Amino acid sequence: MASSSSSARVNNKATSSAPPAAAAASFSSAPVPSLGDLIGHQLRQLKLEELHYTDELQFIQILTPVKRQKLNREADGDVQKDGCNGGGDTVVALAPLSRPEYGGEEDDDLIGAVGGFSVSSPTSTPATTTTKEPLLDFRTHVLKWFQNLRHQTGHFKSEEESRRLREAGNDSYRKEKHPLKASDLFTEAIFLAPARNTLAAALAHANRSLVLYDCGLYAESYDDCLCSLDLGFPEEYLPLIKLRQAACALKLRNFTLCEEHLHELLHIELNQVFETRTHELWHQCEVLKVERFEMAVQTGDDLETNDMKAFEIAWLDNSSSLHSTRALARNSLIFESEAVAMVPSGNCRVCDCCGITQFIPFPCIYCSNRLVVYCSRQCRFKHAAIHAVECFGHQIELFESFGEVFGMPRLLQLALRLLITGLPEMLAHCRKKPTLSKLWSCINGALLERQDIGYSSVLRLERLEEEHSSETLISLALAAHILAIYLSKCTTFFDQLEKSLPSASRMSSAEWELLCAALLMRHISQLRHRSLTHCRSFVLPTDPHVFSPLNEFQLWAAPMRLQEGHLHLLAGEVAVVAYAVYPETLSLCRHSCSSTICSKFSGRKLTALALLDLPAGSGIYNCFASGNYQQLRQGERSKELEEHGIKCYCSACQLSHTDDQFYKFHRYRCDNPKCMEIFTPHALPHAPNLRWWLSEEYTQPEYNGAELIVCPHCDQAQKLEWFWSFNTSLIDCELIEERCKLYAAIERAESQLMELHECKVALARLLLEQCLMVHREGATVLDDWEFNKLGSIMRAVLPAVVAQYGGQSIEYVQYFAYFWDVMALSNYKCNDRELMQMLNALEFIADEFKDIFINYYEDYISPKYAEKSYGSVVDTQV
Known part of the structure; x- marks a missing residue:
């Protein structure tokens, strides 16, 4: 993955020039082209100077010029229950393939683990078709690429390796008496368990539940028990799990749930040990119920509150910005908001729903790369609707494949989440029979101004406006088209969109595909501007999903409590842990290299506090560069901001000596006894930020004594x-x-x-x-x-x-x-x-x-x- 400051870009090898005839021949001869080949082939067929468009929908139509509303269903490869498409053409229904690891069996009913279907092979075009349109060629190869990804993934999982780690966890727990190490080993066993045989994962969840119970993590232990039962835990050991569930519920003071599990145990034939333990738990439950008492709680009426909103949205030059409504003291709260969409950055393990980083992971058992993890079954349930659309993409590692071509592949996944979470909400407000053109006009008109629709605030965000079409822009549009094809062929998302419409009308799959591609292109442009928020936090130097490889368990004395002298290991690295969008708060702030707010990210929640005293009516500014005027020089900030379409005219950039505040952290005293002057080197090769001690060009032993830094007063190299x-x-x-x-x-x-x-x-x-x-x-x-x-x-x-x-x-x-x-x-x-x-x-x-x-x-x-x-x-x- 590229650095957080880089914008989306296309690798040169994907867009290298080649003779059209030779390129077409090599492209057609390749059985399964790569993503770079797909995009490069389309780019070579386009003339950038001839692309003229007014909006994203027209742009997508120019890049894919086939009249989609006239494509029949057989060429489109879609499944129609009624046997005809919107235009009345007869079609042949194609059954979707099953998941690669299940061999046609029914999917287990797991909350949050429901994936999309795999792709169907495209059928041949009708005999009446005399020309092969570029769009059909592109779609065909995209579907072949999906199939190729499907056969390349899922190889790292091993039932034997999962069993070995589970046995190692048992030894750590029983012999070494090290529950934290055992928990990490059981976690890795869960990640390595194959989805085609869930018994390995079920046993690992069951073993981990015991360890977590001993560590006092009763909610996580209870969730592990449920996961184990869902994945097919052997019935002969059912009393063991039910007893642990009852004990966890008792510790959590959920007496009703505890009694429910105890009743289940009483209807099972138990041995003497389990029967004795069941009666003990029943007695403890009755005792605690009697001892329960109500505590007096201070009400909100007793507290001094100020419900006045600290900010408002102001309009200037047809763009919005935030201003304070009252005087704000330093460190006072300005706003709090939840991200409308968020994706992990891949730098560390993050709950895909709530965004926290310190938790016991519950992975989706179907995702081949196990990138999707949750901190609880509750989060998995909340995220189920989104993950149902993305799961097959994770099975074939679709989003990771974008990283081979684009500098920020997570930007594409975040745009997809904005679409799949917002579009169904907006369609519920459509009253008339929609057509593609009417729906697009409504999205850009009446629905855009609705304040009661959350998705409208996303669509109103500013976009990166490019004067001329570039290869990067076209490549991103093609990526949006690929994601739309994925939604059409690999998920049931379009069926959900049809259900969101209150009318009985139906748009064709091709029209939905075109609409989604256009909206995805809009979201990508918004994220390339200033709507993409980089959520920074501490990152442990370990594998993003499991802790065993670097023995992170040695950090902890107990859950949430570190060993003495180990705090710097927890806080040693700071990085972007997630990308998020805050359309009604942070995205509306104006840019300034001297920010007036301090942003705190805690999961999906953003809290903005004032860095200085702000009078009423003052603008609320945020620095959208990777560093402010004290951390980066003005030229470097400007270059970074220009990539996002931002031109800065803040007070820090208007000073005659704009970099003085930066240079005060890079001042030297000349070590020449005859000079001893204080100076700042204005440029250092191989060290753009003057941080030469971080560059290998300066820190290697062979550079000892080289002229790295030269005093401008005496022209002598510093020793x-x-x-x-x-x-x-x-x-x-x-x-x-x-x-x-x-x-x-x-x-x-x-x-x-x-x-x-x-x-x-x-x-x-x-x-x-x-x-x-x-x-x-x-x-x-x-x-x-x-x-x-x-x-x-x-x-x-x-x-x-x-x-x-x-x-x-x-x-x-x-x-x-x-x-x-x-x-x-x-x-x-x-x-x-x-x-x-x-x-x-x-x-x-x-x-x-x-x-x-x-x-x-x-x-x-x-x-x-x-x-x-x-x-x-x-x-x-x-």
């Missing part, structure tokens, strides 16, 4: 001896001698790097990362002197992080996580003011991570602050 010494000693930091060299290198760097320099922050993080690893693995146990040294080094650079990213940023939390580990492992401390600033910053990270940080503080830091001897520690000078 950077402290940097090369630091890199050399970092390799062997398990030795006390090498660690002392590291501390000395940090001290020497202080004389050349100015106080807010980014490199100082990067070196401090590398130092603590390596030293904490050495201490954690037991190679060397650091003493109080070294911990005090490390604490002073990290404490000294935290103000630079606050200055560049802000005290409400996730980067600040990321860096002080290292500082908290030092305080947890030693007697080092900070003052109360610094500690309160850190605790306040936790309000700006996802709720599940906030809870983990609070638990860590209460377990390891707060008790030490209560000790009298803890306050006598003096900082060690660096």
Whole structure:
């Protein structure tokens, strides 16, 4: 996947020029063309300068010029129950193929695991057809491509490997007495279990339910029991599962559900052990019911509330923006909203429904890549309607295949979700018999202005307007067409659309396909502008779906509670975890490189807080670049924003010296004793952001002594001896001698790097990362002197992080996580003011991570602050 700042693009190999005749010959000779071949073939048949259109529907019609309303059903390959299409043509019904792993058997009735049908082979065209239209050729090869994807996927699953991991989990639980490790092994067994034989997954779910019960995760344990029963858990062991369900329900204080399962057990022939345990649970349930009492709850009338909306939508130059309706104080709430659509980025494991990242995963058993996971059966049920449309796409790894051609394949999946969640809602408001042209006019007219239709707010979003058709634009339009074909041939989505219409009329499948392709093209243009929101959070350095490969279970002392000194491993990486759309809030903010809001992402929920005091009527601005005026130079921001169709005229970009705020984090003192001037290098090869310490072109040993940075005052290359010494000693930091060299290198760097320099922050993080690893693995146990040294080094650079990213940023939390580990492992401390600033910053990270940080503080830091001897520690000078 491309970086989060890159726009959708097409690989050069997909659009390389070739003679038309040769290209056509090679294309037709290939039995199954790739996606790049499909798009490249269509591009070679088009002349960009001759494409003129007014809207997305006309654009799709130009790219696919066949009159779809006249295509008969036999050529279209659709299934008609009544035997005729909208024009009265007789058709032959084609039965869809079954899922590849089921061999024609009926699908199990699993909530959230209902996939689409696989594709049917296209039938031959009627004898009356004398010419082969480009559209039919394109559709035929798209369907062949779908079939090829179907036969290439689903090979990583193994029943034998799942059984092996399940047995390893049993050993970890019974012999090693390590339930967290056992849970991870059972989770991996679930991911590797094949869908054609669900018994392996059923047994893994059952085993994991026992471990989760022992860990106190009763809701997850109960869900595992239900999954096990759904997947065919053996009947002879049914009392075991029912007993565990009753115990979980009792722990959750759901007495009715507990009694229901106990009644089921009483109707089953039980051995003496199970019968005794059943009566024990019944007695405990009766006792708890008697002890139950009602608690007094403070009502809303007792609380001081302010229901006045903090923002309103204003219109300027035919575009909308947000303005404050009243004066807002710094850190006050401006708006909260839920994403209308969201897709995981692929960087970590994310619940496909609610968007949280820390949970016990429940995967869809049918998806071949097991990318779709949920935190509970409840989320799986809520997401069932969407996943029913996408499931077959995940079975053939359709969305991953787009990544071979496009820089941001998740953008296409997000556009698809906007369509499948919004279009049925809008069609419910159509009253007359629709035709394609009337429905399109209505979508762009009366329905567009409806405030009671959520999908209308999506359609009103601004789009990326391109003056001329480009290969990227056409390629995305063809991708939208491919997704429309997928909806037509691999899902029952068009049948759902027909049911959404209140009238008895019926549009042809070809018309639905054309309408959906046009709407998908619109959503892609909106997401390429500023409607695509990058939701950032902490990312664990592990496999996105299971934790066993890197032994992440070793992080945890208990659920949501980390081992001492392991906090920096949880917060070590920050990345985009999901892409979302907020059409009525964040997407309506104007751009400014000096944002006035701080966005907190917690699952699907977005919370925007004021970064500064805002008077009534002031604009609410958000920075849509990957960095603000302190993190990126103006030229780099402008280039990035132009890709999204945004031209910035904010105050930060209008200054005469626009990059001064950026350069203050990259100031050096010349190491020439005769010069000693302070300077900022305005350009460095191979380091566009001046962060040369991140580039391999500068950090390799062969560059030691090279002229990397040159002082503009004396034209002398900087020696950077402290940097090369630091890199050399970092390799062997398990030795006390090498660690002392590291501390000395940090001290020497202080004389050349100015106080807010980014490199100082990067070196401090590398130092603590390596030293904490050495201490954690037991190679060397650091003493109080070294911990005090490390604490002073990290404490000294935290103000630079606050200055560049802000005290409400996730980067600040990321860096002080290292500082908290030092305080947890030693007697080092900070003052109360610094500690309160850190605790306040936790309000700006996802709720599940906030809870983990609070638990860590209460377990390891707060008790030490209560000790009298803890306050006598003096900082060690660096």
